[in-house]
Amino acid sequence: MERTDFGRIVAFTDGVMAVAITLLVLNLEVPNVPGNELNDALVDLIPSLIAYLLAFALVGRFWVIHHRLFETLRAFDSRLMTLNLAFLTLIVLVPFSTALFDKFTDEPLAAAVLGATLGLAALTHWLAVVYTLRRGLVHDHHRSANEPLASPVGLGFTLLFLLSVPVAFLSPTAASLMWAATILLHYPLGRMGARES
Amino acid sequence: MERTDFGRIVAFTDGVMAVAITLLVLNLEVPNVPGNELNDALVDLIPSLIAYLLAFALVGRFWVIHHRLFETLRAFDSRLMTLNLAFLTLIVLVPFSTALFDKFTDEPLAAAVLGATLGLAALTHWLAVVYTLRRGLVHDHHRSANEPLASPVGLGFTLLFLLSVPVAFLSPTAASLMWAATILLHYPLGRMGARES
Amino acid sequence: MERTDFGRIVAFTDGVMAVAITLLVLNLEVPNVPGNELNDALVDLIPSLIAYLLAFALVGRFWVIHHRLFETLRAFDSRLMTLNLAFLTLIVLVPFSTALFDKFTDEPLAAAVLGATLGLAALTHWLAVVYTLRRGLVHDHHRSANEPLASPVGLGFTLLFLLSVPVAFLSPTAASLMWAATILLHYPLGRMGARES
Amino acid sequence: MERTDFGRIVAFTDGVMAVAITLLVLNLEVPNVPGNELNDALVDLIPSLIAYLLAFALVGRFWVIHHRLFETLRAFDSRLMTLNLAFLTLIVLVPFSTALFDKFTDEPLAAAVLGATLGLAALTHWLAVVYTLRRGLVHDHHRSANEPLASPVGLGFTLLFLLSVPVAFLSPTAASLMWAATILLHYPLGRMGARES
Numbered sequence: 001m002e003r004t005d006f007g008r009i010v011a012f013t014d015g016v017m018a019v020a021i022t023l024l025v026l027n028l029e030v031p032n033v034p035g036n037e038l039n040d041a042l043v044d045l046i047p048s049l050i051a052y053l054l055a056f057a058l059v060g061r062f063w064v065i066h067h068r069l070f071e072t073l074r075a076f077d078s079r080l081m082t083l084n085l086a087f088l089t090l091i092v093l094v095p096f097s098t099a100l101f102d103k104f105t106d107e108p109l110a111a112a113v114l115g116a117t118l119g120l121a122a123l124t125h126w127l128a129v130v131y132t133l134r135r136g137l138v139h140d141h142h143r144s145a146n147e148p149l150a151s152p153v154g155l156g157f158t159l160l161f162l163l164s165v166p167v168a169f170l171s172p173t174a175a176s177l178m179w180a181a182t183i184l185l186h187y188p189l190g191r192m193g194a195r196e197s
Numbered sequence: 198m199e200r201t202d203f204g205r206i207v208a209f210t211d212g213v214m215a216v217a218i219t220l221l222v223l224n225l226e227v228p229n230v231p232g233n234e235l236n237d238a239l240v241d242l243i244p245s246l247i248a249y250l251l252a253f254a255l256v257g258r259f260w261v262i263h264h265r266l267f268e269t270l271r272a273f274d275s276r277l278m279t280l281n282l283a284f285l286t287l288i289v290l291v292p293f294s295t296a297l298f299d300k301f302t303d304e305p306l307a308a309a310v311l312g313a314t315l316g317l318a319a320l321t322h323w324l325a326v327v328y329t330l331r332r333g334l335v336h337d338h339h340r341s342a343n344e345p346l347a348s349p350v351g352l353g354f355t356l357l358f359l360l361s362v363p364v365a366f367l368s369p370t371a372a373s374l375m376w377a378a379t380i381l382l383h384y385p386l387g388r389m390g391a392r393e394s
Numbered sequence: 395m396e397r398t399d400f401g402r403i404v405a406f407t408d409g410v411m412a413v414a415i416t417l418l419v420l421n422l423e424v425p426n427v428p429g430n431e432l433n434d435a436l437v438d439l440i441p442s443l444i445a446y447l448l449a450f451a452l453v454g455r456f457w458v459i460h461h462r463l464f465e466t467l468r469a470f471d472s473r474l475m476t477l478n479l480a481f482l483t484l485i486v487l488v489p490f491s492t493a494l495f496d497k498f499t500d501e502p503l504a505a506a507v508l509g510a511t512l513g514l515a516a517l518t519h520w521l522a523v524v525y526t527l528r529r530g531l532v533h534d535h536h537r538s539a540n541e542p543l544a545s546p547v548g549l550g551f552t553l554l555f556l557l558s559v560p561v562a563f564l565s566p567t568a569a570s571l572m573w574a575a576t577i578l579l580h581y582p583l584g585r586m587g588a589r590e591s
Numbered sequence: 592m593e594r595t596d597f598g599r600i601v602a603f604t605d606g607v608m609a610v611a612i613t614l615l616v617l618n619l620e621v622p623n624v625p626g627n628e629l630n631d632a633l634v635d636l637i638p639s640l641i642a643y644l645l646a647f648a649l650v651g652r653f654w655v656i657h658h659r660l661f662e663t664l665r666a667f668d669s670r671l672m673t674l675n676l677a678f679l680t681l682i683v684l685v686p687f688s689t690a691l692f693d694k695f696t697d698e699p700l701a702a703a704v705l706g707a708t709l710g711l712a713a714l715t716h717w718l719a720v721v722y723t724l725r726r727g728l729v730h731d732h733h734r735s736a737n738e739p740l741a742s743p744v745g746l747g748f749t750l751l752f753l754l755s756v757p758v759a760f761l762s763p764t765a766a767s768l769m770w771a772a773t774i775l776l777h778y779p780l781g782r783m784g785a786r787e788s
Binding site (some may be wrong): 010011014015017018019022023024025026028030031035038039042052053056057058063067070077 | 599600602603606607609610611614637672676677679680683684687688690691694695697701704
Binding site (some may be wrong): 307 | 447
């Protein structure tokens, strides 16, 4: 039951992620105040804007790593399709979890929900990497590149997200700094890769 | 009037299904409570989360079976395009029917509406399978795979969904278990297929 | 400045139309009533459901005719891109105009707004057909198929939509029957074409 | 780390821009008035309709210039992916900034926010043009076409948008005329290009 028509699976995945990332903007509500209070109302919106930017960068990063995995595949099976749908189920929850965290910034539980959403999405993606290597769905010349990702070390980002769940109960701010750190750690690595090419 | 440019038809279909599946998350509303009641409010959201997960899995399953049918086609005609639009009309109703069922979980009528939406979508898809076989739109080497789906036995899932409509009037919970059963029946079959490959 | 990469133009167009057609469902609001009034509330929703089905069929029909035009093109230029964006601007207004008509079903002005939206979209599409023939953007072997569409006779559907604007001021119901007629006239023609193939 | 599979990057970008441009219509709200006040309520909606048309044309223009840049690329790297995500982050903000400006048309701050959103999006795009030329990601036969865009002169539109931010504090109306001017300046140029082909 292997498949070579990645086209539609990838198009559907990209469509879902494109809608999910765009729905993040619905969290930014136009203030309902008189004109002379607009200045203050916009200042009050800054945390929501930061939450939007952070969530956009996180979903964007998930798209990039999903894109990198699927580039290396030579085949597809039903169980990978199920893992992919589970990944999308969690990505589509990100706009909800972000809005929850944005409204209850000081509540440990809200930060824990967002951390868990991100952590489970990362874990599902890691399971997909491991599964595609085990089942031989990866092109041979990409195996050496993907194998480190499937190692326990490759769980790094996933653990950082999952660790943010208990951290959230100590300090929601510390948890959000951990999520931001995954962006800062990821993008310089990307840049280094680009320099070497 | 046969067509070979499936590309756009499939891209439009995938786009509509990607938006519809993502709109399911709008049913999860951020609670409007003080911070110290967030815990209880999130517990109250769990049924909505389960409805979201179930509806996401159901629309995802419809996408998978649609994908499998279209893979086997060698041509397209206007009536299939009409059947496809009718299928999409019903899929786009799923976020509404899910939100209705989530709000009125104990009302037989709400469960019946969701059951009817799912049943009509499954029936439209079954009609498309039958039609493509009758009109010779299926590649010859896929006929043997598709013919069982077009038989009355292939109506199995459709009947399960349609049967959930009268069942809903006896017990909305029983109806929702029937929908969940289609997921559980589907995914193990997919896994078996993958093992054999 | 001709282009052959229709791919992205078509993908963007399909994306916009897929989102617009799916937004139509937002017009169906889950009733905010006690459970024992759900039956009556759902009966009250039937006109909204009919408006949804009609608007879905109309946008679906616009997608089909857009798809047929773009299949026949061998090149693209900036002015066609502008016409295409103008067409999309009007299609994206359809969910708004439909919601307006659904809320003010008996008001001539609301029916006139929806009729004008549909009529201008049809007119823009007709202008695109004429323009692509005049500028030689159509494949030679498709010219004979497209030329009748560019004739004043090809304006038929456009005139029916535009005529619905003054008719709306006499009877909003008559205007909505005219829109429905374009669906009924279109689909049998499509079916006949399929029979001949 | 160069990539040739532009397909997904472009599909994801088109998906995000298609959703963002369609969300603009959510700014047009169906008036909540009795039927006999519909006429006045629709007249009051005209500024919102103009804001919708202007924003649709602006996002459409950004899509066109993005499309033109990506047509000329022969490779892709991580930093360009980051620039592209930053561009999308700003495009997705346009529906919010437009709704803000539409609600607070006379407030300099609201016009400044929309001007800054458009200006930063244009600047990010200009940086992508410069970066792709510097890093040799552009096909050789497209270099001569792209180099003028990367010159300070190519910053023209970007400067017009950024200049609208201080202008907004003198007159929000003047700022909005500057945005409209970019449409009027752009489309005739496109038309001339088409005439020459």
